[in-house]
Amino acid sequence: MLKTAIIAVALWLCLMALTGCANFFPDDTTTTTLTSSATSATYETSITFTATLSTTLATGTVTFYDGTTSLGTGTVSSGVATLTTAALAIGTHSVTGVYGGDSTYGGSTSVALSIVIDSDLTATSTTLSASVSSGTFGTSLTLTATVSSTSATGNVTFYDGTTILGTSTLSDGVATFTTTTLPVGTNSMKATYVGDSSYATSTSGSITVTIIEASSSIGLAI
CATH class of the missing domain: 2.60.40.10 (Immunoglobulins)
Known part of the structure; x- marks a missing residue:
């Protein structure tokens, strides 16, 4: 009798795994979307980068990169992390946001943004x-x-x-x-x-x- 019950439980667990047991648990994958307050600016202009995660439940940090160089890190709050910097040099920069993940959600990297810093841009208001x-x-x-x-x-x-x-x-x-x-x-x-x-x-x-x-x-x- 006990052996039969054990076999039945095992079969039920296998069936759940095959027919959507995974759907019982929240999806732990993420995506990161990066936006910026400017796509072109004069040298030493402050630019704010905003990384938005696909879930507001994620915690941890997002590191912002200019190519492979770290610009700094922002703490995730309600699925959003920001960084403001005026340190970009004159030239074209490829900036990404990399979410490092937490104990529940996996990390993800945004699509790169192209940011142009130019000393010859015409100022606007x-x-x-x-x-x-x-x-x-x-x-x-x-x-x-x-x-x-x-x-x-x-x-x-x-x-x-x-x-x-x-x-x-x-x-x-x-x-x-x-x-x-x-x-x-x-x-x-x-x-x-x-x-x-x-x-x-x-x-x-x-x-x-x-x-x-x-x-x-x-x-x-x-």
């Missing part, structure tokens, strides 16, 4: 405006970034604090982004022009947009 300064949750907000040169090309990244809201392409020096998902509270908005082969990166000043909860009222018929 970026200004930011918003279609509204306050509204209820769900209000449509359009952010407009204007770069000082209409000849500048490339993208503008829009931020709420340090959170990336989205990216838009410049057209005649202007880029816009519309959102309805700003959280309730005071939001600090800014825009960063990432630069191109001729024009340097620049970041706007911050503007404040306040979002309040939508009120609801119920009419009582008498």
Whole structure:
């Protein structure tokens, strides 16, 4: 009887392994996506690199590399690690983010970003405006970034604090982004022009947009 029970348990374990027992456990593989606050900049400009992991549960660190040279390490928090540096030399750099893994999740390496540091780039400035300064949750907000040169090309990244809201392409020096998902509270908005082969990166000043909860009222018929 005992032998039969042992055999039955063994067969059940084998069956689970063959038919998806692995799906009971979370996937421990990761991917790492790397973005930067600028793709071209003048020498000694601070550039922020952001590595985003495919899971917010991962812990540990991400090391950022210029080729094979370590630029520094950022601690993972909610699946994101950042590093800000002004140490890139003049020239073209291939930057990657390497997540080292933890006791549960495996490591992964991002696709390389090409960053150009050039002493001859034309300086720019970026200004930011918003279609509204306050509204209820769900209000449509359009952010407009204007770069000082209409000849500048490339993208503008829009931020709420340090959170990336989205990216838009410049057209005649202007880029816009519309959102309805700003959280309730005071939001600090800014825009960063990432630069191109001729024009340097620049970041706007911050503007404040306040979002309040939508009120609801119920009419009582008498």
